[in-house]
Every structure is written in structure tokens, then in C-alpha cells.
Amino acid sequence: MAITLKAENIEIVYIKTESDLLKTIAILENKKTIGFDTEFDRFWKSYGFNLLLLQIYDGEKCYLIDPLVIKNMSPLWAIFENKNICKIAYSCSEDIQILKINGCHTKNIFDLQVAAKLCNHTANSYGELIQAEFGVELNKAMQKSNWNDRPLKAEQLIYASNDVIWLIRLFEIFSAKATQNNVAAMLTEENEYCETIVATEYVIKITNKQKAQFGPYFQKVLLALFIVRDSIAEQYNMPPFAIVPDYVLENIIQNKKQFIDSPFAKGFCNKLYFDEINKQRFYEIIENIDTTISIEPELKQKGIKNEKAIFRENAKENVEKNCKKLLQVATQKYGATAADFILRGLKKGLLTNSYSELILRKYQHSVIQDLCSENKITL
Structure with a gap:
């Protein structure tokens, strides 16, 4: 399937077979630079962190590769793991994560978001960057569309292509700017770090807000309900919140009698209403809640702080003053956006x-040590 982007006259090739994938790989392995992006679902429309589309632009054509149809994507990973081919992306962290989950360890990455910030560009998004550099406003109407559905709409294919067709041109612009602004070495280090990004482990857990709201016993009850919910979500291939939201389970453990009197009255997904086995799993946990135990969290001991905490608290005023001064001199040297990025989290x-x-x-x-030395700042 091929369609054409009229504005840029770029051919979009939709790859749905392994034979077409191999032909595409044969073309890509001769390229020096490619732009790429992914569409994925991370517990939004389905269960898990799933790759739904992989977009690649080689400077001539845009290839949209469908991993839901092509069961063996591994031959393509040789392109992404080839250190001689530069892979250009914008804000690549989750793209690198989803590729690693699928067995691909991407090498030689150029993150345009990082490049733009180090070059003191004020754009806060990919769309803003394209608008600023090329005067083109991207249509983001398909951004929140369901990429699990097949067949994909023509509008989705065009949207997905627009996410990559500008990357090589932006790479050329910001590679040059990084050299001009004397931040090329910083950018290289940031890009090398991208190769080490690992997928965030999915853990079923109680939030800090819930820990502050409930005592240890009710935290355990809530966690048990979360574990059951997650198991059902995986079984139904739905995100856990779509089975039943947190707030519904929080209300239930605070109002056991109301639930027992009218179980599953509201808040649970429709599919569960007809699933007696899984409903029983929830019911057994809720039925056995001991209502004689206080739901409130235990009072935290007050006034007990370790020496390190006391030292840092006493140093707060000094830290804020010195960091403010450091940011000022960094801004003078690199610009406000670049300074914020370089000193992030300090x-x-x-x-x-x-x-x-x-x-x-x-x-x-x-940078910090040089600026502190030059301006007599102590951290």
C-alpha cells in the first residue's frame, strides 16, 4: 500500500509482509541517517506496553512497518543496532524502551529534543520545533487515536509519517548549531546515554497518596485488590483502570457494607458483570475485610531526623542562593533554556x-565545577 503526502511529495510505504520488510531492510542498510518514531500503547487501550507501528524515514521514502501483522520483526533490528547508521528521533526514551522490550538495542542515537534544548531553542514539543524551523503546523488530530485497531486509517498513516519526515532536516540544522554553540560534546554524551535507557519495570503498587490515606492493613487489602484487577486486565487485554478505577476500590474498602449489600453496582467494566469467577475473586477479598481495624494510617514519629537530614535542612537557604547564582551565570553563557537543561535536578x-x-x-x-570556580560559588 502506498499513498503520497501532497505537501512534501513524499511516498509513504505501508509494510505488512516479511518479504516487503526484507526489501526495506536492503534499502535502509545503505543509509547513513534515518529518522524513526513509534506508536505504542502503554496501558491505555490494552494491557501492557505494546509496539503498534514503527515509522522510518530515509530521506526519500517513509516506511510504516506494522508489527501487529509482521510477526518476526527481528531482521530489522540489525539496522537499529548498526553503529554506522545514525538513528534520529525526538524525545526517544519511550521509543528506545519499547524497542528493547522487543529485543532491539538501538545504537548511534541522536535525540533532537536534547539537541534543541542544548542549543537554547525554546520549543517545548516536536510540533513547536517544526513550526519554528519550517513554519509548518502539524495536524495532531490522530495523536490519541486507537493504534491497536486495524486497518489503520489513511489519516493515521499520514499523521505517523509527519512524525518522521522532518527529522533528517532537523538533524542537519541542530548538528550544525551544536557545533556553533560549543555544545557538541555535551550532545554526544547525552546521545550515548540514550543507548543505556532500559524499560521501566511494571510493578503493581500502592501510590504515595494511598499510603498517606490508609493504614498498613488497608494498604495490603488494596494491593490484593490491585493484583486481582491486574490479573483480570491481562486476561481481558484491557488496562487495569478500565476494569475498575482506583477510586472505586478505595471507596469499597472504606464502605464494605455498602458493597456487600449491592455488590458490583457501579464502577466495574461491563464484561466483568457476566464473569462470575472473577467477580468472586474480588468479593472474597472485600468480604473478609476486618472493619474493626482503623483505616487511618499510623501517626508518623515526629521530631526524629537523622544527621544528614538535619544538615541538608540547615543548608537549604545556602543551596537555593548558590543554585540561583549558578543558574544566572549558566544562562549568561549558554542561554536560559540550555542552562535549565544542563543544571536540571541540581x-x-x-x-x-x-x-x-x-x-x-x-x-x-x-560545567558546574568550571562555573563555580570562575564565580566563587560553593555547592
Whole structure:
């Protein structure tokens, strides 16, 4: 299937067979740079973190590769793992994660979001960056469409293509700007870090807000309900919140009698109403809640702080003053956006740790130490 983007006269090739994928790979392996993006679902329309579409632009054609149809995507990973081919993306963290989950360890990455920030560009999104550089406003109407559905609409294919067809041109612009702004080495280090990104482990857990709201016993009850909900969500291939939202379960453990009198009256997905086995799993946990135990969290001990906490609290005023001064001199040297990016997390980190304990990029340490030395700032 091929359609044409009229505005840019770029052919979009929709790859749905392994034979077409192999032909595409043969073309891509001769390229020096490619732009890429992914469409995925992360517990939004379905269960899990799932790759739904992979878009690649090679400077001539845009390839939309469908992993829901092509069962063996592994031959393509050789392109992404080839250090001689630069892979250009914008805000690549989740793209790298979903590829790693699928067995691909991407090498030689260029993240345009990072490049733009280090070059002191004020754009806060990919759309803003394209608008600023090319005067083109992207149509984002398909951004929240359901990428699990097949067949994909022509509008979705065009939207997906627009996410990659500008990447190579932007790469050329910001590669040059990074050199001009003397931030090329910083950008290289950031891009090398992208290769180390790992997929965030999915853990069923109680939120901090719920910990503050409920005591230990009711936290365990809530967690047990979450575990049952997650099991059902995986069985139904639905996100857990679509089975039953957190707030419904929170209300139930606070009002056991109301639920027992009228079980599953509201808040649960329709499919569950006809599933007696899974309803019983919820019911057994709720039925056995001990209502004699206080639902309130235990009072935290007050006035007991370790020496490190006391030291950092006493140092707060000094940290804020020195970080403010450091940001001012960094802004003078690199610009406001770049300075914010280079010093990101510094003040927050220093309020809980000493400088030597902070985990920073090598270039961040170098910039901070140089600026502190030049301006007599002590962290």
C-alpha cells in the first residue's frame, strides 16, 4: 500500500509482509541517517506496553512497518543496532524502551529534543520545533487515536509519517548549531546515554497518596485488590483502570457494607458483570475485610531526623542562593533554556544529598565545577 503526502511529495510505504520488510531492510542498510518514531500503547487501550507501528524515514521514502501483522520483526533490528547508521528521533526514551522490550538495542542515537534544548531553542514539543524551523503546523488530530485497531486509517498513516519526515532536516540544522554553540560534546554524551535507557519495570503498587490515606492493613487489602484487577486486565487485554478505577476500590474498602449489600453496582467494566469467577475473586477479598481495624494510617514519629537530614535542612537557604547564582551565570553563557537543561535536578538533588553524591553526566560536572570556580560559588 502506498499513498503520497501532497505537501512534501513524499511516498509513504505501508509494510505488512516479511518479504516487503526484507526489501526495506536492503534499502535502509545503505543509509547513513534515518529518522524513526513509534506508536505504542502503554496501558491505555490494552494491557501492557505494546509496539503498534514503527515509522522510518530515509530521506526519500517513509516506511510504516506494522508489527501487529509482521510477526518476526527481528531482521530489522540489525539496522537499529548498526553503529554506522545514525538513528534520529525526538524525545526517544519511550521509543528506545519499547524497542528493547522487543529485543532491539538501538545504537548511534541522536535525540533532537536534547539537541534543541542544548542549543537554547525554546520549543517545548516536536510540533513547536517544526513550526519554528519550517513554519509548518502539524495536524495532531490522530495523536490519541486507537493504534491497536486495524486497518489503520489513511489519516493515521499520514499523521505517523509527519512524525518522521522532518527529522533528517532537523538533524542537519541542530548538528550544525551544536557545533556553533560549543555544545557538541555535551550532545554526544547525552546521545550515548540514550543507548543505556532500559524499560521501566511494571510493578503493581500502592501510590504515595494511598499510603498517606490508609493504614498498613488497608494498604495490603488494596494491593490484593490491585493484583486481582491486574490479573483480570491481562486476561481481558484491557488496562487495569478500565476494569475498575482506583477510586472505586478505595471507596469499597472504606464502605464494605455498602458493597456487600449491592455488590458490583457501579464502577466495574461491563464484561466483568457476566464473569462470575472473577467477580468472586474480588468479593472474597472485600468480604473478609476486618472493619474493626482503623483505616487511618499510623501517626508518623515526629521530631526524629537523622544527621544528614538535619544538615541538608540547615543548608537549604545556602543551596537555593548558590543554585540561583549558578543558574544566572549558566544562562549568561549558554542561554536560559540550555542552562535549565544542563543544571536540571541540581537544586532538588542538593536539598537531599551532598554534591559528591549526585548522579550527573560528566559534562554537567565539568560545567558546574568550571562555573563555580570562575564565580566563587560553593555547592
